[in-house]
Amino acid sequence: MLGGGPAGAWAALTAARAGAEVVLADKGHCGTSGAAAASNNSVWYVPQPEDYPRHHAERYDSGGQLSEREWVDAVLAQAAAQLHLFAELGYPFPRTQSGALNYASLRGPDAQRLLRQLLRRAGVTILDHSPATGLLRDGAAVVGAQGWTREGAHWQAWAPATVIATGGCAFLSGALGTNVCTGDGQLAAAEAGALFSGMEFSNQYGLSAAFSSVTKGLPFHWASYYRADGREIEVEGEEPFVAVARVLQEEAVYACFDRADADIERWLRSAQANAFLPYDRMGIDPFSQRFPVGLRLEGTVRGTGGILLRDRSGATQVPGLYAAGDAASREPIVGGRSGGGSPNGAWAIATGTWAGKGAWEHAQRVGRVRHADTDPCSLRVADPADALAVIRRELWPLGKNVFREEAGLLASLQALDDAWAQPVQAVAGQVAAGRQARAMLLMGRMAYRSALARRESRALHQRMDHPASQGHPYRQHVRGLDTLSVSAAAMRLAEPAP
Template structure:
């Protein structure tokens, strides 16, 4: 780290998406000196910046109860009313606060403010402006390589900038808002979502929950990266010969996948009337760009569909939170957004949109506030231990991505699960994991680190999937097709080279 750039901060935020910017904003408003480091360019990178965002905006208590009931059922009975109520109430509060800051929310047909819709590019550009106004120092194109720690407490992080310069931030409190892991599947906006924060958290002793619910796939036109699910609500699916593919699963993509593993599947949005068509094109404009460029009218012409793994970006697993201050099991470390487990509010299934957007806003706000308060209580600053460059755990990029493509993106392994397919896949992932001490040049450190992070998240997911010997929500096992009442708990895992499992009860 000779010649590296160094900063001191009260709070370090890792990640520049919704959760990260909300955390930075609230930490700064709490009086903290804040540094935010983003793998990409804060305000444009990540899934939220790539498209419109619907938000869970529910004010009526009766409707809140109904929302909880629906999520409780679809998520396999793993969500909690207390968490859900707190999230919905805080989402309303933070969205109104966003309005007072000047965010131009759209209006409904009756002229009311539509707080439930955020235009991704505008929203994230606005959040970048707000945190800069609040005095947050932003490090763009500065992926994190690992956390710093001293005496069991996280004291910042280190990384590398795009120009190859190494950086280090010493901080009293650190917020991980690095997003989920989509395993480089090509889903829009997820190229930076490779589980880097998961790996860093695991290395310092954080625990994870719900990693078995990491196999969410998104429907898209076969050559498109846009996995916006709303237009597919009005879709009819057919085989090549025109035979209709019936939707019999809780998630439409599962029914499609059952056929897609053996033959092509086609779709057409023929169940959308003229009004819905206009509404979809207005609200989901980027979803129709691939069709327009190809000269396809998706409302009248069939097109081939594909599935892109969205992993924990739209799955629910992630870093375990100890409470609604978003503290992890490691002192000084907080987690927010897709990096944190959402099981407490959506159980084992979430999909996209509303809950995820609200979760990012609210947990970011909670984490930033709590981190600022934690920093205020600390005494003399102590720099954490920094690993030498050659000690940073890395993995070979090409072989790791090939392995991920074959055994994690695979529908036959990751979606249609059983011990017979998971066990040999996990053995290969473990073997690749132990190929450490990869020698790469400084410009390739971040890429090799992300390759290792994807291996780590995949190992967490598959081990958790093998431990949950039942079928519940997203996690479906052919060898254990029934739900087990004895397993109505959250599955918690910790470790790096070897793993330990425990359980968390579901509070009622």
């Protein structure tokens, strides 16, 4: 298991409880690193199956009609089952005013701490501060992974099945909890030949106070936005961050949570305590005073793109390779919009469970690994400083990544391709940093190559030179390394239930 966030932990726990011998390698410290551990998490919890159609329908059109009812139903059912199991295993869910357990809310640090304890009890071997730097191969099949510890020691783990649950890629934009989310697992999957989907929908930005790294979106549901002269900014009909981004290119934008009443304020401060620490430190009451707003690129952490799942076993198109959580494309449940918050939470739990079970069943069929070759691609790295400079210049700016057009995409792609093509010698002890840089370049190239190929505007993907949606919805699959190929994938058309 690669990654120790919710998806990786549920995958490891599911496999271990089934009887598998499991090794989990985390880039940080399993239980405290990653976006989920940084704050409270909401989860898409819908206990009654008769409510599933409504939840799918609510997101269907805004997601570009790219989600699928069957996947939504399966994720909601699996997430609910695992949340109930989590309560049985000892997680103290808060209670509603009626006294019922509130399964839709997880305190990130507490949930991840308990998951780590459960992994230990189940006999999972945890490698902390041990980022994976590549996969082990036997022909076309993946048979394990390798990496480096923080102390500079090399590790290898041979296994008949490997799960990539390393999170999304936020391109080191500084959003809270995302410093480990740099696409490392996705790079390894691409080197093994995995397909990716929805990469053009990887341009989600998180709203925050300009002086804060906290991009928790819940408080902004009650926000109004203003220009410097006090005029309110209209945000109806589009993602609020897009409306804010449009004005931010010209002048400062201010926000105030002035749509929240006293009861909502008390609830928000209780449920999202760390989101308000930056305001308190600045002496600002965000419910009555306006504050400057900033946007941080959250990429595929809250965007959609990622590794394509072959089915609901968590399997990819590569034998022996499974994926879960933000590392996998969430198009099946949210289409081309952000799954930030509760859908992503349910997706992590459900796909983690599926991948753990699927990996264990595959291991049962295959048996022990008899041979493994180090993937030569794992020695290819990028210069961290040079790569980050290009990423900041080509991927962070709103004018390039939110409001897209062909000339800008081509110019940015050329810069990213040039940085990718620069020969860099891997140095022992610095492979992890070089791999991280190469991973971010690949994710950026995939995102822009897919954005260039989709000559229409749909959901998060907005082309200024193609402002309308064109024809029936379709997905785009991308694969490759030095050369990226994009292909359209037809969808089975089905209207959501009312």
